[in-house]
Amino acid sequence: MNIKIRLEQPGDYRAVEELTREAFWGSMNYPTCDGEHLLVHKLRSLPSFVPELDFVAEADGKLVGHIIYSMAKVITPDDREVEVLNFGPISVLPEYKRKGVGSALLRHSISEAKKLGYRAIIFYGHPDYYPRLGFNRASAYGITSENGRSFDALMAMPLYDGALDDVTGRYIEDSAYNIDSKEAEEFDKGFPPKEPAVLPPIKLLTDKLTENAKRAFDTREIRYISQLQGYSGVEILSWDGIEEQDLAQINHILKEYGQPEKLFPASHILQLAKMGVRLPVVQKIRKKTGISVYRVESESEHYVLKEFENPESRREIKNYEMLASLCIPTLQILKNTECALLLPNMENSSKYRLGCEADLSDVQVAISIAKWYKELHIKGQMYIRRITLCFMMKQIRLLCQIWI
Numbered sequence: 001m002n003i004k005i006r007l008e009q010p011g012d013y014r015a016v017e018e019l020t021r022e023a024f025w026g027s028m029n030y031p032t033c034d035g036e037h038l039l040v041h042k043l044r045s046l047p048s049f050v051p052e053l054d055f056v057a058e059a060d061g062k063l064v065g066h067i068i069y070s071m072a073k074v075i076t077p078d079d080r081e082v083e084v085l086n087f088g089p090i091s092v093l094p095e096y097k098r099k100g101v102g103s104a105l106l107r108h109s110i111s112e113a114k115k116l117g118y119r120a121i122i123f124y125g126h127p128d129y130y131p132r133l134g135f136n137r138a139s140a141y142g143i144t145s146e147n148g149r150s151f152d153a154l155m156a157m158p159l160y161d162g163a164l165d166d167v168t169g170r171y172i173e174d175s176a177y178n179i180d181s182k183e184a185e186e187f188d189k190g191f192p193p194k195e196p197a198v199l200p201p202i203k204l205l206t207d208k209l210t211e212n213a214k215r216a217f218d219t220r221e222i223r224y225i226s227q228l229q230g231y232s233g234v235e236i237l238s239w240d241g242i243e244e245q246d247l248a249q250i251n252h253i254l255k256e257y258g259q260p261e262k263l264f265p266a267s268h269i270l271q272l273a274k275m276g277v278r279l280p281v282v283q284k285i286r287k288k289t290g291i292s293v294y295r296v297e298s299e300s301e302h303y304v305l306k307e308f309e310n311p312e313s314r315r316e317i318k319n320y321e322m323l324a325s326l327c328i329p330t331l332q333i334l335k336n337t338e339c340a341l342l343l344p345n346m347e348n349s350s351k352y353r354l355g356c357e358a359d360l361s362d363v364q365v366a367i368s369i370a371k372w373y374k375e376l377h378i379k380g381q382m383y384i385r386r387i388t389l390c391f392m393m394k395q396i397r398l399l400c401q402i403w404i
């Protein structure tokens with residue numbers, strides 16, 4: 001499908017409001033569109049509106065998606081106001097969902113926002129959808145909601161390196177986002193009559209879970225399956241009574257009902273977002289014994305991501321750190337989290353390449369490898385001696401303390 005992104009024109013206004021209404025109709029925990037079309041209508045005439053980032057998506061000769069941006073701010077603890085971008089609503093016609101329209105709108109608008117020199121984007125949204133575009137939890141930057149709360153649905157993306165380094169505080173969006181339900185109802189009367197959607201009750205899901213897991217849902221008064229879109233997989237896993245196998249079962253059921261699945265904490269999408277990799281395009285190379293390797297392209301740079309599913313295999317991250325501390329040359333670690341490594345892609349490197357069979361009969365290569373191993377052994381021996389000495393000193397100190 002060919003998706004064309006262009007700026008919204010006044011002639012699109014009504015069609016965009018209709019598509020917003022369709023996109024949101026019964027998609028969350030409301031049987032209607034909960035006034036999202038009114039929000040688009042109002043935002044366009046507000047001073048906070050950013051017309052140069054107001055985009056529509058066209059496919060098959062019609063409008064199929066829309067994204068709108070407005071200015072928002074972060075109030076820092078010393079009362080500074082830092083301007084940031086906010087977006088939303090973003091809408092895709094139901095029959096065009098999951099075909100890349102939402103991602104195309106986001107990729108295009110984020111790249112434009114970056115070119116225009118904006119500092120960062122902060123917004124509330126589906127916490128397990130936007131990390132695939134590189135959005136990280138706002139809490140990672142010390143940014144909270146207006147009343148100081150943190151949840152995964154509040155997300156942020158610095159548009160240049162360090163853009164949010166000295167920005168912490170409370171995030172405040174335009175007051176237009178507080179939609180008045182009466183006003184929304186009135187506004188909706190100007191659109192063709194539409195039956196409220198019937199939302200699948202959460203019971204369809206909880207009936208297939210353990211008693212403990214069921215209680216976790218009851219406590220939070222979750223009524224509909226679609227309401228789960230407001231929570232991340234990581235948040236659900238943090239609830240008392242929910243284990244990893246419950247989340248796997250929840251995903252299985254969500255899939256059955258055509259709902260998006262939740263991300264597991266070690267997922268490569270979350271790891272890349274944590275590392276601040278913007279707009280990644282990811283391709284899996286292989287998965288073997290709990291270690292997945294991905295080719296990643298981001299803003300014309302090429303990387304390899306190694307994701308370690310099992311805690312035992314994560315020692316590789318520590319190994320790289322240890323080798324670096326001993327000044328032993330290795331492939332450079334660009335970034336890492338507790339369960340993933342971001343490395344340069346050797347396919348694009350003039351310095352490194354993968355070994356090949358011919359290396360076995362090449363004397364020069366053999367000499368280089370032997371030199372590296374020799375250095376590793378010498379520095380490794382010194383390291384072991386140092387560690388053993390430190391350990392012995394600690395033991396001696398401990399014994400002295402006991403005797404005295």
Ligand SMILES: CC(C)(COP(=O)(O)OP(=O)(O)OC[C@H]1O[C@@H](n2cnc3c(N)ncnc32)[C@H](O)[C@@H]1OP(=O)(O)O)[C@@H](O)C(=O)NCCC(=O)NCCS
Nearest residue numbers: 023090091092097098099100101102103125126128129260
């Ligand atoms: C959310 C929305 C904009 C996404 O647009 P889209 O064109 O359907 O998304 P894309 O095709 O780019 O991406 C689809 C992928 O995102 C995932 N995804 C979509 N919505 C998701 C969500 N709420 N949570 C987690 N993942 C989600 C899909 O499962 C799919 O994953 P896959 O590629 O592994 O199959 C669109 O579904 C929509 O208009 N929804 C209703 C309105 C709405 O909720 N707007 C956003 C409010 S924050």
